[in-house]
Amino acid sequence: MGRRFYFAAELTILGTVKSKPMDYLNKIRKLFALEQDGIDGYSELEIQKLEEKINFVFPKTLRTYYQTLGANSNINYCYNRLLSPEDDVTLLDGYLPIYEENQAVVTWGIKTTDLSLDNPPVYANYDTAYDSDWELEKAHVSDFLLMMAIYNGTFGGLRYYANCLHTIPSTMVTAVESGWELIPELSVDNQKIFTRDYTDVISLSFDGNGVCQGAFVGTMDPQLFDNILEVLDVDWSYISFEDEDEDED
Known part of the structure; x- marks a missing residue:
């Protein structure tokens, strides 16, 4: 009887720790700061x-x-x-x-x-x-x-985004690998995508020798964007702040 109670308690504890994983629709919604049950589809x-x-x-x-x-x-x-x-x-x-x-x-x-x-x-x-x-x-x-939602997000769909089209230092790649989670089902050898629980995304491009030759990042959160720019302190080919500066002028 005692063992049965202990086993039931284990299940209860596990049940409180584990949450139902987000499906791909809610991952997209979270990345784009949409309501989790929001609808923006065709009739x-x-x-x-x-x-x-x-x-x-x-x-x-x-x-x-x-x-x-x-x-x-x-x-x-x-x-x-x-x-x-x-x-x-x-x-x-x-x-x-x-x-x-x-x-x-x-x-x-x-x-x-x-x-x-x-x-x-x-x-x-x-x-x-x-x-x-x-x-x-x-x-x-x-x-x-x-994957397409992430790509489009890093090319203008997200409020804050930036692209770098030249070599990324290996130390910065390591910092991304340790600070963000790899999305294995979306990543391949020459393109690896990372996230922090779909609040932001970082996509890194690699050549045949494993050298990172590009970074594409995006988020809806300005503070998270600042953090990405601090970690990836590179000469960005494009950064969305540039559009804001032009609008102010």
């Missing part, structure tokens, strides 16, 4: 019209995204672009394009044969004049949409 009619254009029904996860956050311009349209209901849609090589790089150099899509899956993989097409080459980008569309 059911708009989504149906888009599905009629492609003659397919969206996967469950992608459809939910369109309904909840798909219409938010800062998250989806400030740099790379989510497929919108107003776009003309053409299937490419058996893939449904869902996202386009800001200079149309890369298209991301889902295999039409995977559209019946709830949370299908996403592939990137680095198309050339001679070849159409699709490569796996993320194993789940939920991870891909979170």
